[in-house]
Amino acid sequence: xxxxxxxxxxxxxxxxxxxxxxxxxxxxxxxxxxxxxxxxxxxxxxxxxxxxxxxxxxxxxxxxxxxxxxxxxxxxxxxxxxxxxxxxxxxxxxxxxxxxxxxxxxxxxxxxxxxxxxxxxxxxxxxxxxxxxxxxxxxxxxxxxxxxxxxxxxxxxxxxxxxxxxxxxxxxxxxxxxxxxxxxxxxxxxxxxxxxxxxxxxxxxxxxxxxxxxxxxxxxxxxxxxxxxxxxxxxxxxxxxxxxxxxxxxxxxxxxxxxxxxxxxxxxxxxxxxxxxxxxxxxxxxxxxxxxxxxxxxxxxxxxxxxxxxxxxxxxxxxxxxxxxxxxxxxxxxxxxxxxxxxxxxxxxxxxxxxxxxxxxxxxxxxxxxxxxxxxxxxxxxxxxxxxxxxxxxxxxxxxxxxxxxxxxxxxxxxxxxxxxxxxxxxxxxxxxxxxxxxxxxxxxxxxxxxxxxxxxxxxxxxxxxxxxxxxxxxxxxxxxxxxxx
Amino acid sequence: xxxxxxxxxxxxxxxxxxxxxxxxxxxxxxxxxxxxxxxxxxxxxxxxxxxxxxxxxxxxxxxxxxxxxxxxxxxxxxxxxxxxxxxxxxxxxxxxxxxxxxxxxxxxxxxxxxxxxxxxxxxxxxxxxxxxxxxxxxxxxxxxxxxxxxxxxxxxxxxxxxxxxxxxxxxxxxxxxxxxxxxxxxxxxxxxxxxxxxxxxxxxxxxxxxxxxxxxxxxxxxxxxxxxxxxxxxxxxxxxxxxxxxxxxxx
Numbered sequence: 001x002x003x004x005x006x007x008x009x010x011x012x013x014x015x016x017x018x019x020x021x022x023x024x025x026x027x028x029x030x031x032x033x034x035x036x037x038x039x040x041x042x043x044x045x046x047x048x049x050x051x052x053x054x055x056x057x058x059x060x061x062x063x064x065x066x067x068x069x070x071x072x073x074x075x076x077x078x079x080x081x082x083x084x085x086x087x088x089x090x091x092x093x094x095x096x097x098x099x100x101x102x103x104x105x106x107x108x109x110x111x112x113x114x115x116x117x118x119x120x121x122x123x124x125x126x127x128x129x130x131x132x133x134x135x136x137x138x139x140x141x142x143x144x145x146x147x148x149x150x151x152x153x154x155x156x157x158x159x160x161x162x163x164x165x166x167x168x169x170x171x172x173x174x175x176x177x178x179x180x181x182x183x184x185x186x187x188x189x190x191x192x193x194x195x196x197x198x199x200x201x202x203x204x205x206x207x208x209x210x211x212x213x214x215x216x217x218x219x220x221x222x223x224x225x226x227x228x229x230x231x232x233x234x235x236x237x238x239x240x241x242x243x244x245x246x247x248x249x250x251x252x253x254x255x256x257x258x259x260x261x262x263x264x265x266x267x268x269x270x271x272x273x274x275x276x277x278x279x280x281x282x283x284x285x286x287x288x289x290x291x292x293x294x295x296x297x298x299x300x301x302x303x304x305x306x307x308x309x310x311x312x313x314x315x316x317x318x319x320x321x322x323x324x325x326x327x328x329x330x331x332x333x334x335x336x337x338x339x340x341x342x343x344x345x346x347x348x349x350x351x352x353x354x355x356x357x358x359x360x361x362x363x364x365x366x367x368x369x370x371x372x373x374x375x376x377x378x379x380x381x382x383x384x385x386x387x388x389x390x391x392x393x394x395x396x397x398x399x400x401x402x403x404x405x406x407x408x409x410x411x412x413x414x415x416x417x418x419x420x421x422x423x424x425x426x427x428x429x430x431x432x433x434x435x436x437x438x439x440x441x442x443x444x445x446x447x448x449x450x451x452x453x454x455x456x457x458x459x460x461x462x463x464x465x466x467x468x469x470x471x472x473x474x475x476x477x478x479x480x481x482x483x484x485x486x
Numbered sequence: 487x488x489x490x491x492x493x494x495x496x497x498x499x500x501x502x503x504x505x506x507x508x509x510x511x512x513x514x515x516x517x518x519x520x521x522x523x524x525x526x527x528x529x530x531x532x533x534x535x536x537x538x539x540x541x542x543x544x545x546x547x548x549x550x551x552x553x554x555x556x557x558x559x560x561x562x563x564x565x566x567x568x569x570x571x572x573x574x575x576x577x578x579x580x581x582x583x584x585x586x587x588x589x590x591x592x593x594x595x596x597x598x599x600x601x602x603x604x605x606x607x608x609x610x611x612x613x614x615x616x617x618x619x620x621x622x623x624x625x626x627x628x629x630x631x632x633x634x635x636x637x638x639x640x641x642x643x644x645x646x647x648x649x650x651x652x653x654x655x656x657x658x659x660x661x662x663x664x665x666x667x668x669x670x671x672x673x674x675x676x677x678x679x680x681x682x683x684x685x686x687x688x689x690x691x692x693x694x695x696x697x698x699x700x701x702x703x704x705x706x707x708x709x710x711x712x713x714x715x716x717x718x719x720x721x722x723x724x725x726x727x728x729x730x731x732x733x734x735x736x737x
Contacts (some may be wrong), residue, residue, distance in 0.1 A: 057570055145726060184620055208531050219632060221633050222630070222632035222633035222634070223633060223656075226633060226656055255626060255628055255710035255711070255712045255729060255731060256624060256626065256647065256712050256714050257624070257625075257626030257627060257628040257638045257710055257711070257714075258628040258629075259647055259711050260624075260628075260638060260646060260647060260650065260652050261628045261630055261636060261638065261654060263632070264634070265652055265653075265654050266630045266633055266636055266654045266656075267633075268654070269636070269653055269654030269655045269656070269667075270633055270654075270655075270656055270657075272666060273655045273656060275660070346571070483662050483666075484662060
């Protein structure tokens, strides 16, 4: 049974408890972030200081909150104050608690007891409880940024739940950098009542979410996690980043099988069996999720690599070794079609090295030919932005705009923008992933090709091997589904 | 090659049962469980009943009976002293290999019977055909403190712990899961045609894994099973040793 988390992610109004005029305190920062990011629901501040904070009247009692106007309370007050507070706000119609405050189970035996009491209280009152000791909840579809950290990411389709609040920030930083946005994000904190799987359950039926991205360290009940995450993965992809993979080595065991059962080996097998996509680091995890959020799922593992420079294609082919991806032999009729578009020196195989022989329409036409072919499931395109990179030096030099430089600079930038736009359009039309990779994504984020990729709603991958790993993640998930008739 | 268990497995012995302490570092949870192992002969019977092929074998109470009982088995033979309390035979030198003649068999089995210790309790001789295959896998079941019963496939048989090329799934598994376990082993070249031997029959290996999973489902008292090694004979997996561990003190 999925717990309804809409009071947490789509509250009618928010109460900040422990509101403070001190700009270093959680009770100020959270209020600031909620107000500054454009949340349109009612915002109430509860605190001991009379007057206003950031233009919001500080109330000294929850009785002053109009009934039914706030669903969520964001709590920055210490454990000793919170039972009375929660009872009072619940009486005004609050249905969800985000407990940012610490001092609970992370703080020893007394804290553990306080946390047990907190859960019992919320259960008694029918409240959902996120945290305690969490950094916040973010929900761009309703412009909600109730967190004590940054950043506030753009809207998108990635839902994040993390056992470590700082990974929520890390993923949101990548979302902000790349433009591939977030639907929901929550720091589970001590996960006293709501655990990662409870968030996953809700994300599965959340229309704003296309893919879930989770960070986990400890899992209390592995069986339950497996069964519920597996059920969610049948609906939407889940990308998992696991901390503590190297701890918990071989166990004392009477059997050889037991001696081989490291925590990581068992966790890895569980992920594969459940259809969870496991990533090896933060970047890979984000980029896999960004790919699921923005690209069609590939029908198979047959990849064509299109490159304007030979060496890039070679390294991309190398990166595909050890993945599930297949750098297919080019079908002969496709090779013949490409012969008609490319100079004689082109590679005549996969990777498709155009050998610098592109004219004005070559790349759009070749992308279309490749993506249209039934024996190709996805494309990695390398070489976007070269022309604009050349143009950037001309534009910043002393001779610009004279000597015809302005015209050629404009042409180059238009071309790169067109390649990026075409890649997204062709991908959509054929329902096949087309991943664009160039280091310019980070080296020159203002490059016209990079900007246009971002504007098309796609991720511009910062390196070919990163595009390979992201595509491999999609391919593995697609294969998982196909083998099980999903 | 006839493999036998050896290596770093060091259960704490309390009486004649293993006291197994599995600490889960991730959630700082610990669990203690009293378990006991079955003899190789009983273990073989248990896994055979689950449809898993084991090398042809007979059992006998003494050397004289061993020669007679083994008359029908293809040679050479391996002779082992087995009993519920003897989990790790090769560490004790309770295995004799390459026995071709009746004389060799009688001599070896006499030595084995003489090597029995009072604390071994009831023992018997197990005689088995030494099957031929260059490749060894390991398969088994083990109870994970976080995820419960798991099914494992690994490369290497007696070298498995050093190679550590393994794949786990949570029981129960499907045939699709079993095939994916085989596919994800790193050492795929070992599974193709190899030095004159045919490719490993993946369906047969998958059937072993599903058989283990069924075994766990049918007997909740099972804590672990080792099929080690699982020798590839003409492409087919054959268990030449088996060890089943169940919960509770030895009956």
